[in-house]
Amino acid sequence: TWTTAAFVEESVREIRARVGEKRVLLALSGGVDSSTLAFLLHKAIGDQLTCMFIDQGFMRKYEPERLVKLFKEEFHIDVEYVNARDRFLAQIEGITDPEEKRRRIGHEFIRVFEEESKRLGPFDYLAQGTLYPDVIESADTNVDPKSGERVAVKIKSHHNVGGLPKDLRFKLVEPLRKLFKDEVRKLGRAIGLPEEIVQRQPFPGPGLAIRILGEVTAEKLNILRDADLIVRQEINRQGFYNQLWQSFAVLLPIRSVGVMGDQRTYAYPIVLRLVKSEDGMTADWARVPYDLLETISNRIVNEVKGVNRVVYDITSKPPGTIEWE
Numbered sequence: 001t002w003t004t005a006a007f008v009e010e011s012v013r014e015i016r017a018r019v020g021e022k023r024v025l026l027a028l029s030g031g032v033d034s035s036t037l038a039f040l041l042h043k044a045i046g047d048q049l050t051c052m053f054i055d056q057g058f059m060r061k062y063e064p065e066r067l068v069k070l071f072k073e074e075f076h077i078d079v080e081y082v083n084a085r086d087r088f089l090a091q092i093e094g095i096t097d098p099e100e101k102r103r104r105i106g107h108e109f110i111r112v113f114e115e116e117s118k119r120l121g122p123f124d125y126l127a128q129g130t131l132y133p134d135v136i137e138s139a140d141t142n143v144d145p146k147s148g149e150r151v152a153v154k155i156k157s158h159h160n161v162g163g164l165p166k167d168l169r170f171k172l173v174e175p176l177r178k179l180f181k182d183e184v185r186k187l188g189r190a191i192g193l194p195e196e197i198v199q200r201q202p203f204p205g206p207g208l209a210i211r212i213l214g215e216v217t218a219e220k221l222n223i224l225r226d227a228d229l230i231v232r233q234e235i236n237r238q239g240f241y242n243q244l245w246q247s248f249a250v251l252l253p254i255r256s257v258g259v260m261g262d263q264r265t266y267a268y269p270i271v272l273r274l275v276k277s278e279d280g281m282t283a284d285w286a287r288v289p290y291d292l293l294e295t296i297s298n299r300i301v302n303e304v305k306g307v308n309r310v311v312y313d314i315t316s317k318p319p320g321t322i323e324w325e
């Protein structure tokens with residue numbers, strides 16, 4: 001039977017044997033896979049590991065800071081925090097087409113990754129949180145015909161963009177490659193990752209940028225971050241987080257009329273998206289209590305400047321998608 005202690009011990013041994021004295025780069029995303037991976041590698045090779053976190057500026061409120069702090073203070077693992085917020089925002093300035101937005105964000109990710117890995121490197125190995133189902137699909141890797149080793153040709157990064165440049169092809173360390181997601185969660189919990197990471201709902205690579213319909217601006221990002229935080233707080237407080245596949249806010253780029261005190265308002269609506277799903281392929285809108293909807297709506301309209309209306313998305317997938325872009 002599978003025990004986490006035995007797995008950790010075996011992984012540490014394997015990683016050391018594979019990597020030797022060489023340096024390893026790991027891109028943290030904030031999810032359970034890359035976090036567990038960081039822990040294992042750090043245990044195995046200490047300073048030979050460099051963890052890099054690229055902040056695109058599209059994460060949820062407080063998440064980048066919390067991630068870096070968690071790693072530094074709880075795990076004593078240093079994180080190279082790369083603040084790339086301005087350049088990502090500049091890349092998508094004025095862009096309203098969803099696919100074009102994704103494409104640009106994906107390409108910028110590769111550019112930043114390239115620059116930063118050269119600045120911090122050189123590295124021989126790239127650590128990837130490949131899981132067993134990914135090994136079977138095997139889309140992000142090639143097998144080197146000479147050595148028979150798996151070589152990264154893409155970064156597993158949520159971004160379906162072109163491959164890595166030829167001079168930047170790393171050998172791979174993939175200690176999670178025999179595990180399924182629920183085993184990673186179990187492992188993550190056993191090594192002391194907080195529940196907020198272990199049970200984290202899926203979050204798309206382009207993040208909040210695809211939850212602001214149309215053009216993304218700094219102002220809209222701030223509004224959505226604040227609204228999204230309220231959704232998360234109430235969903236957590238009322239015990240729904242683990243029952244939902246995803247729960248989040250979407251900002252629409254239109255404005256409608258409202259009234260606040262004796263003032264007429266003209267501001268953005270927020271869409272609440274709360275769904276149940278097994279695998280993200282199909283999904284059902286969640287039948288949550290009206291009280292929960294009411295609390296979220298009241299808090300958003302009262303606390304988030306720039307929003308005067310909250311609507312609930314009651315579309316299932318299909319025909320709707322989970323995200324709005």
Ligand code: XMP
Binds near residue numbers: 320323325
């Ligand atoms: P849709 O919106 O297609 O989403 O119903 C299905 C699941 O995939 C997630 N999603 C993404 N994940 N990069 C990701 O890593 C992306 O570009 C992306 N787009 C959608 C979505 O959050 C949902 O869980």
